[in-house]
Amino acid sequence: MNLNIKKISLFTAAALLTMALAGCGASVGVDYSGDNSPPPPAPIATSYYDFNYLQTVNGSPVGQANIIDYSGFDGGSVTFGPPGAQVTSDFASDQNGNDYWGNSVLAALEFDSNPIDSYVPAVSMVCNSVPHSGVGPQNQTSTDVLVTTTATQIVSSTQLAGMSFGQYYENCQQGGTIPETASGDALTFNADGSATIATANGGSQVNATVTLTAAQVSSALQGTPVQIGGGAFGAYTTLTAYKYATASGALSYAIVEHGSSTPNNLTGGYVAIWYP
Numbered sequence: 001m002n003l004n005i006k007k008i009s010l011f012t013a014a015a016l017l018t019m020a021l022a023g024c025g026a027s028v029g030v031d032y033s034g035d036n037s038p039p040p041p042a043p044i045a046t047s048y049y050d051f052n053y054l055q056t057v058n059g060s061p062v063g064q065a066n067i068i069d070y071s072g073f074d075g076g077s078v079t080f081g082p083p084g085a086q087v088t089s090d091f092a093s094d095q096n097g098n099d100y101w102g103n104s105v106l107a108a109l110e111f112d113s114n115p116i117d118s119y120v121p122a123v124s125m126v127c128n129s130v131p132h133s134g135v136g137p138q139n140q141t142s143t144d145v146l147v148t149t150t151a152t153q154i155v156s157s158t159q160l161a162g163m164s165f166g167q168y169y170e171n172c173q174q175g176g177t178i179p180e181t182a183s184g185d186a187l188t189f190n191a192d193g194s195a196t197i198a199t200a201n202g203g204s205q206v207n208a209t210v211t212l213t214a215a216q217v218s219s220a221l222q223g224t225p226v227q228i229g230g231g232a233f234g235a236y237t238t239l240t241a242y243k244y245a246t247a248s249g250a251l252s253y254a255i256v257e258h259g260s261s262t263p264n265n266l267t268g269g270y271v272a273i274w275y276p
Contacts, residue, residue, distance in 0.1 A: 043076060044069045044117040048124070048146035051240070051256050052082045053271045057263040059223025059238035065146045067091055067120045078105070080126055080144045093119035104128075107140055107172040111254060111275060114148055118247035122148045123254045125273055127172035133268065135171045136178045142171050145256050145271045151244035154253075157217040160189040160241060165255055165274035170204060176272065187239075187255065187274045193217055197228075204259065204270040225263050235261040239274075252276075 045068050049061035065080040069091065078091040078101065090102025099120070101108045106128045110121035126144040127134070134141030154160060168175060168185035175181025184200025193214030199207050216226045217239075225236035237259040246252055253276055260269035 044119075046114055046116045046120050047149045048080075049149060049151075050080055050082075051145040051147070051258060051271050053141070053143050053258075053269045054266045055082060055258070055269070056266070057225045057236045057238055057258055057260050057269065059220075059225075059240045059258070061147075064149070065144070067117075069093055069117055069120050078102075078126075080146060091120075095119075101126075106138060109169060109172050109273075111273070112244070112252050113247035115150055115245050115247050115249075116148070121146075122151070122244050122246055122252065123242075123273065125169060125172055125271075135173065135176065140171050140173075140178070142169075142176075142271050145273055147242050147254065147256065148244055151242040154241040154243060155218075155222050157189055157193045157195065157214060157221060160253075161191050161193070162189065163253070163276065164188040165253070165276050167275040168199070168272060169275065170270060170272040175200075176204065189217070204272070225259075235259065236263040 045066060048065040048067070050063050050065040052062040055062035062082045065078070067078045068076040070076050076091045077088050079086055079088045081087045087104050089104030091099070093099045099110065105126055108127065109125040111123035112121065114120045114122045124146045125142050126146065127140050127142050129138045130141035130143065131139055133139055165187040166185070170176030173180045175185060181200065184198070186198045188196045190196065195212045195217045196209065197212065198209045210228050212220065212226065212228065220226045220237060220239040221241055223238055223240070225238050227235065228237060237257065240256040240258070241253070243251060243253050255274040257272040257274060258269065260266045
């Protein structure tokens, strides 16, 4: 991957496989049975923590997601969603850093390259059409956020002191809006353990500037939902922070925000990503 953040172009399954194979110089229907043919590549399996928008607001992933990747030689798959309702979609990557997600995914965002397999993301947001939710004519909604299982969770605000996360993503759009909003949103951790959240166009969030006390920040990072204010944002909210190594060995950070008007039995929650 050449960029820290990528928007994913989605194609039909047939086009996905054709483009993936064409991108690496292979052809559709390669026969590996002959003695002179190269052996098929071994798939690389990458595991992720899966945060689903309708799971209980407790700061923990609902389950595990997986991407099976053949690194541009053949089509793979991505499986995500809560246990008992998981979805499997086509997935393919090519050696130019392009990834293709199949028909079961409306849109996707990728953040950084994975240390296990540089052709797949370290963090990803998966979006699908949810009636009466999301944005745009297709009700584009971020249903799942996937975080590599090689990431380390951060539960102390002192490890984040002085850091600012100036990019907010929801519904596979920066700002959570169509058209995108590239500025005005920031989550800043202060030296005293408190945090300031400023949202100008924050998707499910109320547009305001809110300060979390050190105690609220600790609760939010450790999985206890905090109540901040009215509207979808702040009714019950957790902030699950991670640091992780990329394929190049660089250190990166991401925070998964999960909120809802009620902490249990969700019918209208949201998941979002804060990125530096």
